[in-house]
Amino acid sequence: MAASDDAASGEQPCDLVTVPAREGLEAVDILRLRHRVGPVLHDREGDTLGFLVPPGTAEGWDLPGSACTQTFGAPPRGKQPPVSGSGWLVPPGGATGDTTEPDRLRAALREAVTLLRAVDRCQ
Template sequence: MPAPCDLVTVPARQGLEAVDLLRHGSGVGPVLHDRTGASLCFLVPPGTADAWDVPGSSCTRTDGRGLVLGADAPPVEDGGWLVPPHTDTAVTDPAVLRAALGQAARTIELADSYQGRRQTR
């Protein structure tokens, strides 16, 4: 069955941090990964793309075209489910995702800064 949703695409490192935050918080909807490990796609409600403005990410309008949600077959070629569809969270709330991505970016920045200081000692 086609699922009306948009896709928020983020770099994998930031996306993985956000997934961890969301799993321990308000919940995460289905998340796709590409086979190269470069990016993750969060399924969000339709219409999210109209106002999505998070730097370093993009939001694509799908209008449900070609998206068939099922744990056995991811809806994109050369990808798979990091978090498969389940019944309790159909999509990730865009406001919650925005906050998690911001926190993830800050965490990565701090980790990189700490690592840089350790290497210069």
């Protein structure tokens, strides 16, 4: 996912954590069950998910298998996603927050990877 070149005026910048779709879908479920999840993007091919997180997250993001870049904030309901070539998995109106809390996202992604490794070993 690449950040859109044209930032909508008035929107607050945020960061975007991108992860492989398999781990991201598990993390979305974990966050929905235990905490809150902000808007989540998916790329059109279904390879990656992107979690909108507060600005400044990219500076300290260090989780292997993911990337964090700056993009532009969650638009109001009904607007196009802030990243070109993407759609909403969890739209702003369906999210339980404006962004996902980075420490909770990091923990959910780690748990998702551990869970998926255990599932893969059992197959």
